[in-house]
Amino acid sequence: MFSGISGNVLILGVVSFLTDVSSEMIYPLLPLFLTTVLGAGPAFLGVIEGVAESTAALLKLVSGIVSDRTRSRKGLVLGGYALSSLARPLVAAATGPVAVLAIRFADRVGKGVRTSPRDALIADSSDPSVRGKAYGFHRAMDHAGALVGPLLATLLLAGAALDLRTVFWLSAVPGLLAVLLIILRVRDVERKRTSDGSVLGAIPRDGLRRYLAVLVLFTLGNSSDAFLLLRASQLGVSPARIPLLWAFFHLVKMLASTPFGALSDRIGRRRVIVAGWAVYALSYLGFAAAASEPACWLLFAVYGTFYGMTEGTEKAFVADLVPAEARGGAFGWYHFAVGVGALPASVLFGLIWERAGQGAAFLFGAALAALASILLLVLVREDPPEAQSPRSS
Template sequence: MFRGISGNVLVLGVVSFLTDVSSEMIYPLLPLFLTTVLGAGPAILGVIEGVAESTASFLKLGSGILSDRLPRRKGLVVGGYAVSSLARPLIAVATTPLAVLGVRFADRIGKGIRTSPRDALIADSVDAGVRGKAFGFHRSMDHAGAIVGPLVATACLAWFAFDLRAVFWLAGVPGILAVLLIIFKVRETGRRHLEDGRFLFTIPRGRLRAYLLVLFIFTLGNSSDAFLLLRASQLGVTPARIPLLWTFFHLIKMLATMPFGALSDRIGRRSVILAGWSVYALAYGGFALATTELHIWLLFAFYGLFYGLTEGVEKALLADIALPAERGAAFGWYNCAIGIGALPASVIFGMLWQRLGPHAAFGCGALVACLAGLLLLLIVPARRPAATT
């Protein structure tokens, strides 16, 4: 099952597990905290999530480019994880929505610093023939952490009678453990780093540009998953069951991501991504029409397949297209393209919800996903992964 997965990928998988335990002790409770404790509405939630994710994505571009020009990527990875791990628990002291925005901003700065160098390090550490499996494994471990995190939060709230702020403080512990693991266990790979300005200020060309354009269009309809939790609350999922729903969601993602990543190693990336975007469109249509809590649980299960089909596979396809010496920058542009679309996606979704209702917001997201899938089929050629890096 783990054949071809290198030591670096295994360690970075555990790091993502611990980081997501920390993050997901907070994230499923954030909409509840904002709306009931701080009195914010859906539009504010959209602004907070959109600004946070867009900030991270612009930094992912800069850190990815920089990592190609440094002899080692590890320093950026350590620094990024450290910033996030120290900032994230400070949501516990927030008293206004603006304060939450500030903490999320700092958290996403750390994510922006680490993500592109880390993904490039993963791509450098494995053979191209198992790249889909490697990225799938990494995302599976991330989702495993997202299962444990809400369970810990549920135990703290239900069994130990902690309040939300106490749970947020405890979320700092696994984050610090993740940073220590990177420092002592992650190793650099032998590679040639760039010493000139190529790929620095120019937008990628050819197949990579076309791929990034399609991803950007898809992202315009891909709002924050916080809105799914808000929809769940509307349809009867109680605060005590929200973390359990989030755990169930990540269980589906964890189980699906590695097998679909390995499948893309055999049949090609584009077909798997198209299947995932089709699932997304159908799921969003379902969220628009849902009327009961049972519908929500079934839709979260189905929606989890979207992540399994796309998360690792999109990154593997990017690594297939990019030159080895420019992978950090390629991942930076990938994350930037997604981030540029993240702010308007969440803001527009929140405004549509507030003014026209959830049916219009989810319906719009489904239509954009259909458009992006058609463009992927038309302008991004099918490509089988090579046998070597």
């Protein structure tokens, strides 16, 4: 499993695991905390999430471009993780909804600062022949943290009879361990910095631009997974079983990510991405037609496989399409494109659901995935990954 995985990639995977454990000890409980303890309504929760995710999407672009023009990607990675890890547990001390908004904003600023430089550092630290496996491994560790975090929070709440605020404070422990690992074990990789300091120098080149345009189209049909949980409740999954279904979903993503990332190293990124988008379309068609709870569990397994096939592979493809000195900006544009597509995607899906029914909404998502698959094959050429190996790990 770890063959070909460099020291940097291994440590960054553990860092993501610990950070997601910390994050997921809080955020599944945040709606409950806001509404029952702090007295906020659903509208304010929407404001918090909208501000947070929009901020992160923009900063991922900026930090990626900056990381290409500075000597140290590690500095941005460390700063971003440190800000999130210090801010996140302060939810425990919040006395009003506005305080939670400020904390959530700081947390997402940290995510925006670290994500693109970290993804570029993974590429800097990986041999091109195992790049897909490296990103798949990193996503697997991230999903493992998303699986462990809620289970740990449940154990502390139900088993140890702790209150919400105490659980939030305890989330600081894995977050701070992640920061310590970055300080002690992550190393910058020697690389050529970009020589173009202009704004135009940060605009994606032709191959990446076409890839991102297709990706935006796909993302417009990729609505929030909250709609899948709503569909699950319609299919008879009880509130008590929803967390188990969600944990099962993360387990599938965790198990699928590394093997499919490695597969993309052998047969090419486009094939795996197109196959993954086809699996997505099939799962959405299934959600439109499903009529029972067992079908829902099967569809969540199929949908989780889509994530395993595409998350790491899409990032490896970004790294393949640009030279080493432009990777940070490329990942910035990648995350920005996904963010731009994701913002209206859920609005569109919700409107179609309300006006034409859930079946039409899922068919819309499946149709965009099919169209994006065709366009990816037609418009985006896949060249072999660059032959050079990283100088250190």
